[in-house]
Amino acid sequence: MAKGGFQKRSKASSAIPTSSLADMAFLLLIFFMVTTTFPNDKPRPINWVEAQAAQKTSVKQKNILNVWMQKDGSVYINDQKWPMEEVHQYVAPIYAKSAKHLVIDVRGDRDVPYRFMDQLQKQLVAAGVVRVVFGAKLETQTTRERR
Numbered sequence: 001m002a003k004g005g006f007q008k009r010s011k012a013s014s015a016i017p018t019s020s021l022a023d024m025a026f027l028l029l030i031f032f033m034v035t036t037t038f039p040n041d042k043p044r045p046i047n048w049v050e051a052q053a054a055q056k057t058s059v060k061q062k063n064i065l066n067v068w069m070q071k072d073g074s075v076y077i078n079d080q081k082w083p084m085e086e087v088h089q090y091v092a093p094i095y096a097k098s099a100k101h102l103v104i105d106v107r108g109d110r111d112v113p114y115r116f117m118d119q120l121q122k123q124l125v126a127a128g129v130v131r132v133v134f135g136a137k138l139e140t141q142t143t144r145e146r147r
Helices: 021-035 084-097 114-126
Strands: 064-069 075-077 080-082 103-108 132-134
Touching (some): 064 084, 080 084, 084 114
Parallel strands (some): 103 132
């Protein structure tokens, strides 16, 4: 005996569809790869030189090579310590490869003796570098209002 109307033939599946799970994981992976930035250099603990006036460089980050100078005269380029006598050998090919668009950002401790900075400048001249900037912290001037 047939009852009238429609009969329910199938039930809803209780399994979670996993066909698009791999697609979502892949899209998330691409999203994080695109939006993540990796720092080039580790910041070194130095006492910055203070300047009365400073100017920001408008050079792209990829065209800046940070050179860190410590108090004892040690030089760090790309987080690797370099002997002072070999700085020009490392910098010259990088500078030539950039079609002379590379800017050397010298970040030195305020207590670095002048002779070390002079040696570094001579090494950069030997490498053919013509664009050098010196990192500094802008001097904070606080003035009191007269009463």
